[in-house]
Amino acid sequence: MDRDRAVMTIISAERRGSFLGVLERHWTSKGYKLVTTSPNGLVAHFRTQDGFQLEVLIAPNGQAHLSVTTPCVDKSEVAQPTSKPNGPDYARQELPAPDVRSSFWSSDAPLG
Template sequence: MRRQIRILMVLLLLASLSACAKGAIYSNERRSDMDMQEAAEHADGILDALLQEIHPQVQWTHGPTTTGSCDVTRRRTVMTIVSAERRGSFLGVVDRFWRKSGYRIKAINNDPDVPAIFAQTQDGFGVSLIIGGEGQAFFEVDSPCVQESEVADPIAKPNGPSYADVEIIPRPNVRSDFWSAGAP
């Protein structure tokens, strides 16, 4: 029960930060310099750059793309098991890369069961990393309010199996000598 409450709190924080990122910077006014497809492609670039910085490499797959009235969200789910002993290192790699990239860290959740980092790019995209059950990492990029348009599927191919046709992405199932190790 306690763990479910923690997870719910993290999800509420994520929703709150996402709404803040979109509303506070742009006051819900549409950016005329970008449409939803361009925002989705920019979000993909943010995710590609991040995943290239993680060494040793982790296996990932696309999560669902969602759109709102003027925003788009891209997701990537890590299929490599990140052990409890290595989660701090994983979060540290992401935190350092985001800071080096000029992102503003908005919140850090140090909960041992569901650690997370929430940040914002200089151009108003919200980025987050949440470590969920069984050490599965979830990356999400939310666009600010942009011009409405159709949004195509991501072009990048996952570096492992694609779960595009399944309703629920399975728990992490790839072991890494480094990220899945039981020693810090």
């Protein structure tokens, strides 16, 4: 079973490494283990102690994508989420490019 989410905030090329670093520090503080990273540093895979697999990737347009895969389980019906999305529901349509600007994450200024 997989669950995916996309971040609609534009993450500038200058801030993508920092974004992944924040996630890595948070997830490792929770006991998640960093398993692999991509050669370009824009994809990271983690595993939890109970076998969940987490992936974060930054697309060329600066959009972050987060995925969680559950460990092997017996096939069963899975209920739909009971809470409504905080924004538009793109479950049945193409995901648009990120369009939210952040004074920090979207900034082209180098971190100093």
